[in-house]
Amino acid sequence: MMFLLSFWTQDYLVLNKTFTLNNYIEAFTQPVYQLLFSRSLYISLTVTFFTVLLAYPMAYFISFYGGNRKALWLFLITIPFWTSYLLRMFLWKVILGYNGVLNSFLLWLEMISEPLTFILYNSNAVIIALTHGWAPFAILPIFVSLEKIDRSLLEASRDLGDGPIKQFFRVILPLSMPGVVGASLIIFIPTVGDYITPKLVGGTDGLMIANMIQVQFSKANNAPLAAALSVSSLVIVAFISIVFVLFNKKYLRRY
Amino acid sequence: MGRSGKFLKIFAVTYLIFLYAPALLLPIFSFNSSQIIAFPLSGFTTGWFKALLYQETLHEALKNSLIVAASSSIFATILGTLASRSSSRYNFPGKQFSLTFILAPLVLPEIIVGVSLLIVLIQLGLPLNLWSVVLGHTLLIMPFSILIMNSAFNNLDISLEEASLDLGETPIGTFRRVILPLVYPGIMASLLLGFTLSLDEFIIAFFLTGTETTLPVYIWSLFRFPKQLPTTMALGTILILVSLILLSLSEYFRRRAAKSQTSLL
Numbered sequence: 001m002m003f004l005l006s007f008w009t010q011d012y013l014v015l016n017k018t019f020t021l022n023n024y025i026e027a028f029t030q031p032v033y034q035l036l037f038s039r040s041l042y043i044s045l046t047v048t049f050f051t052v053l054l055a056y057p058m059a060y061f062i063s064f065y066g067g068n069r070k071a072l073w074l075f076l077i078t079i080p081f082w083t084s085y086l087l088r089m090f091l092w093k094v095i096l097g098y099n100g101v102l103n104s105f106l107l108w109l110e111m112i113s114e115p116l117t118f119i120l121y122n123s124n125a126v127i128i129a130l131t132h133g134w135a136p137f138a139i140l141p142i143f144v145s146l147e148k149i150d151r152s153l154l155e156a157s158r159d160l161g162d163g164p165i166k167q168f169f170r171v172i173l174p175l176s177m178p179g180v181v182g183a184s185l186i187i188f189i190p191t192v193g194d195y196i197t198p199k200l201v202g203g204t205d206g207l208m209i210a211n212m213i214q215v216q217f218s219k220a221n222n223a224p225l226a227a228a229l230s231v232s233s234l235v236i237v238a239f240i241s242i243v244f245v246l247f248n249k250k251y252l253r254r255y
Numbered sequence: 256m257g258r259s260g261k262f263l264k265i266f267a268v269t270y271l272i273f274l275y276a277p278a279l280l281l282p283i284f285s286f287n288s289s290q291i292i293a294f295p296l297s298g299f300t301t302g303w304f305k306a307l308l309y310q311e312t313l314h315e316a317l318k319n320s321l322i323v324a325a326s327s328s329i330f331a332t333i334l335g336t337l338a339s340r341s342s343s344r345y346n347f348p349g350k351q352f353s354l355t356f357i358l359a360p361l362v363l364p365e366i367i368v369g370v371s372l373l374i375v376l377i378q379l380g381l382p383l384n385l386w387s388v389v390l391g392h393t394l395l396i397m398p399f400s401i402l403i404m405n406s407a408f409n410n411l412d413i414s415l416e417e418a419s420l421d422l423g424e425t426p427i428g429t430f431r432r433v434i435l436p437l438v439y440p441g442i443m444a445s446l447l448l449g450f451t452l453s454l455d456e457f458i459i460a461f462f463l464t465g466t467e468t469t470l471p472v473y474i475w476s477l478f479r480f481p482k483q484l485p486t487t488m489a490l491g492t493i494l495i496l497v498s499l500i501l502l503s504l505s506e507y508f509r510r511r512a513a514k515s516q517t518s519l520l
Contacts, residue, residue: 061263080278082502083495084455091277193364210366
C-alpha cells in the first residue's frame with residue numbers, strides 16, 4: 001500500500017493515481033532530503049558505534065567478572081529502561097538545555113562560567129540522548145554472545161602463549177562478533193527512523209528524516225512524497241545492514 | 256580480580272550511574288518548589304502532584320490510554336496465543352513465511368509502521384479514532400505476545416494433552432481444562448507486557464489518533480508549555496512507579512510459567 005502510494009502524486013485534495021517516479025527523483029535529488037538522509041545515517045551510525053563501544057566492556061565485565069551476581073547486574077541495567085521512552089528523551093532535553101540541569105549544576109559548582117553550548121539543540125545532543133536510550137539493547141546481545149564462549153578456549157590460548165591483550169583480540173573479540181553485529185543492527189535500524197529524540201533535543205540542526213516524513217504527511221499534505229521517503233529510508237537501511245552483515249562474515253572467515 | 260577487573264568494575268559502575276541519572280531527576284524535580292528545572296534546588300513541595308488532580312484533559316487522556324491499552328493487549332494476546340499454538344503444534348505450508356511476516360514490526364522503525372497504517376486506514380476510508388490506535392497497538396504488541404506464548408507452549412509436555420484426550424476429554428475440554436491452566440502464567444505475562452507497551456507508545460498513537468488523545472500524546476503536548484514542566488515531572492514519577500509495578504508483575508508471572516512446567520515433571 002505504502003509502496004503503491006509512493007508512485008502517485010497529490011493534487012491538493014485528491015490523489016492522482018497515475019504511475020510516476022517523480023517522488024523518488026525528488027527524494028534523492030533535493031538537497032534538503034539528501035541532507036536529512038545523510039544526517040540521519042551519520043547520527044545513527046555514530047550512536048551505534050558509541051553504544052557498542054560503551055556496552056562491550058560492560059557486557060565483558062558482567063560475563064567474566066559478574067560471578068553469581070550476573071542476573072542482578074542485568075536487572076540493574078534494564079530498570080531505567082522500563083520508563084517511557086518519551087519521558088527519558090524529554091529528560092535529556094531538560095538536562096542539556098541552555099538553563100538545563102547540567103549547565104545550572106556546573107554553574108552552581110562554579111566549574112564553568114558560561115553555559116556549554118556544544119551540546120545544545122544539535123546533532124550532538126541527539127547522539128548523547130540516543131546513546132543513553134539504546135544502551136541495554138547493545139549490552140544484552142553482546143553479553144549473550146560472550147556467555148556462549150567456551151571458557152576452555154581461553155585456557156587453551158593462554159597455554160599456547162597468548163597474553164591477555166592478544167587473547168582478547170584473537171579469541172574473545174572474534175568469537176563475540178555475532179553479538180556485536182546483532183547489537184549494531186538492533187540499534188541502527190530503529191534509530192534511523194527515530195522521531196521523538198531529534199524533535200525534542202535536536203533543535204533545527206538535529207532534525208532527521210522521520211521528522212520530515214511526518215511534516216510531509218500532515219502540514220505539507222504530501223502523503224505520496226512521505227511514502228516515497230519512508231520506502232527510500234527503508235531500502236537504505238536494509239542495504240547498509242546487509243552490507244554490514246556480509247562484510248562481517250567475510251572478515252570472520254579469516255579466523 | 257586482577258587490575259583489569261578492577262578497572263572494568265569502575266567503568267561498569269560509572270556507566271550504571273550514567274544510565275540512571277536521567278530517571279533519578281524525575282522524583283527530585285517533581286518535589287522541587289521552583290518552576291524552573293535547574294539547580295540549585297529551592298524547596299520541598301507536593302503541589303505539582305496536587306495540580307495533577309485538577310486537570311480534566313489529563314483524566315480524559317488517561318481514560319483513553321487505559322481503554323486502548325486494555326483492548327489492544329487483550330486482542331494481541333488472543334491472536335498471539337492462537338498463532339503460537341498453531342505454529343508450535345502443527346505444520347502447514349507457508350508457516351515460516353507468515354510467522355516472519357507477523358514478527359516484522361519488531362524490526363521496522365515505528366514511524367514506518369505508523370505511516371503505513373495511516374495510509375491504509377485513509378485509503379479504506381476508515382475514521383481515525385481510538386479504535387484505529389487499538390488496531391495499531393495490537394499489531395505492535397502481537398510479536399511480543401507470540402514470543403512469550405511460544406516459550407509457554409514449547410515448555411508444555413505434549414503427553415499431558417494426549418493423556419487428557421485418552422481419558423475421554425473432548426479437544427475443547429482439553430484446551431480449556433488442561434492447556435489453558437498450564438499456559439496461564441504466559442498469558443498473564445503477555446497481557447501485562449502488552450498493556451505496558453501500549454501505555455508507553457507514542458508514535459503510532461500520534462499518527463492514528465483522531466480528536467481523542469492518549470496519555471503519551473497528552474504528555475507530548477505538555478512539553479510545549481514551560482509552565483507545565485514540574486507537573487509533567489510529577490506525572491512522570493507516577494508513571495515510572497506504575498510501569499515498574501506492572502513489569503515486576505509480568506516478570507513474576509513469566510518466572511512462574513517457567514517453574515510450573517518443571518515442577519510437574
